[in-house]
Amino acid sequence: MSSITEKSSPIVDAAENDSERAQPKETIGEQVPSPEPVRQKWYEWFAPTDTPEERRLILKLDGLIIVFVFLAYWAKVLDSSATSTAYVSGMKEDLKLYGNQLNYLNTVYYVGFIVLQIPLTLLMTRCPVNYFLPAADLLWGVFTLAQYKVSNVTQLYALRFFVGALGGFFFPAVQWYLGSWYKRSELSRRGAIFFIASQIGSMSSGYIQAGAYDRLNGRFGIEGWRWLYIICFGCTVPIAFLGLCLLPSTPDKCNSRFLTSYEICLAQERMASEHRETRQPFTRSKIIAILKGWRLWVLVGFAFFFSQADGVSQNSGLSLWLKAEGYSVGNIDTITTVSPAVTIIASVVCAVFSDVYDAKASLIAITAGLNIFASIVLAIWNVPNGLKFFAFFLSGTADGIAAVVYAWANEICAHSAEERAIVIMDAPRYLIGYNWVIALDVCMLIMLAVLHHFWIREKRLGRA
Incomplete structure (x- = not known):
């Protein structure tokens, strides 16, 4: 007999709780507020009310989700800074970029960022997130790599537009995704770990790119600034494939190989207790x-x-x-x-x-x-x-x-x-x-x- 039948199913319990909550109160003419969660102390990773099964689930989610989004955001920052670094490392002279063309490249990036942010974010809510996010990451890596082959600024404009479009929805998409799995008393810490990746990326990008330029400039006949885009591609694509292997979708439509049926039901119950509605x-x-x-x-x-x-x-x-x-x-x-x-x-x-x-x-x-x-x-x-x-x-x-x-x-x-x-x-x-x-x-x-x-x-x- 499976673990689902050996224990009371979280889904059944959640349904019973919802049924109880749905009963009208004779003395109160409005909805009953959801109780505040029991919160952990500052040095604790779990709430006192978390069962051993919940704690195992939370640790699994941290390993499957937080590791990927942290690495992916770090790579995003590394890729985003490549153009500014490349500009002062020889790209300006090779492509004959003068005047305000660097500003135009940044403008094109933000046009793609802004114009497609809403459509792509809403499309993500209709698709399996565990495929959508890594696939977008993979495309980001491909467009980043393509920049190393450009021979004029017009080609660079087109590529920067698509890089901006694929990067614009990533931050809100991840925040939405975290909100689909974690309780309100768990979200801030996970969101902070995710956000910290951008700061580590900004701290490390200059050193990584400077080292790559110094050691690879001219190797195989490729200029140092072009190697920067190749390095970024090399960092991004493995992380995208890691996401394809690890990420679960949202609890309402989850078929992860790393989560048991009981754990998926438990995750659904946790979100139901938070009144977190499904898609x-x-x-x-x-x-x-x-x-x-x-x-x-x-x-x-x-x-x-x-x-x-x-x-x-x-x-x-x-x-x-x-x-x-x-x-x-x-x-x-x-x-x-x-x-x-x-x-x-x-x-x-x-x-x-x-x-x-x-x-x-x-x-x-x-x-x-x-x-x-x-x-x-x-x-x-x-x-x-x-x-x-x-x-x-x-x-x-x-x-x-x-x-x-x-x-x-x-x-x-x-x-x-x-x-x-x-x-x-x-x-x-x-x-x-x-x-x-x-x-x-x-x-x-x-x-x-x-x-x-x-x-x-x-x-x-x-x-x-």
Whole structure:
């Protein structure tokens, strides 16, 4: 007899619980709010209420999902930085790129990023995610490799468009995917591990690409800048095949070779206990309901200010200032890795506090305050160098709340897989001035108050 029949089936239990929840309450004319999860301590990986079977399932999911998305995001950052590195490593002269053509290459990349982000993200919700994500990764690698063969800038424009399109949906797609498997008390930590990959990628890309250029320039008659794209392809494709082998689909349509039938049923029960709805037909009435609801507009408005308010850490102000101060290239490369390191620490701290104390709003507000302080110091500029360094490094905390923001969006939109996909879509980043960052952070705090008001109201009415 199988393990499913030896133990009470999680699906049956979930159905019975749903049946009990569906019984009308005589004294209450509204839905019963879902209970808050029992949260683990900061040093614990599992909640006290997790059964041994749940703990084994969680560890399996971490090995199957988190390992892949971490490596894939690291490779994405490595690939994304290749063009800027190639430009200063000989591509400019070989392809006769002059004037604003590097800016045009970045613009074309973002056009593909923006135009196809929504269609590809929604298409992902209709397809088996365990094939869709690795297949997109594989295509990304192929288009990245093709850039090493270009002979003129027009070919590069076309390839950069498709690279941007295939990269644009990856971040929101993964956040949606994590929200399909993990509970609200588990999401922030996993999201932080995923996000940290981008910081490690930005810290390591310069060293990897510089080493590859120094050792491979001219090998087999191939210029060093072209080798950069070959190296990126070599990193990306094995990871894509790893995803094809490991990734399970979503719990509602899962046939993973690494998960037993009992574990799949257990995963479905876990999501049912979170009121995390499975994928439904994308009908006209559903689209209208999403557009009429507050979640889309409030969350997207908040996400816009959040995604733009990290301009201090995203722009090149620190490296430009260090260069103007006469620092060597080696010192600049070393010093500029401090900001990503700060982001990694902030991400871990925020994720742990979010999962343990459910302090999402407080963490976002504190981080915005730190970023405002850093921006004020840098806007004044005429301050001691020590304070200037502190402000640059402090701004690295801005991205530390990324996992918290997306975990909260997954929780708020738990009732609709399609709405989660639309709301979680990531916004492109722009290089902006310090005064503008201050304004954006203030607007983000205002939107945070609005978002918190609506979410508390939903929980009070039992709709959460």
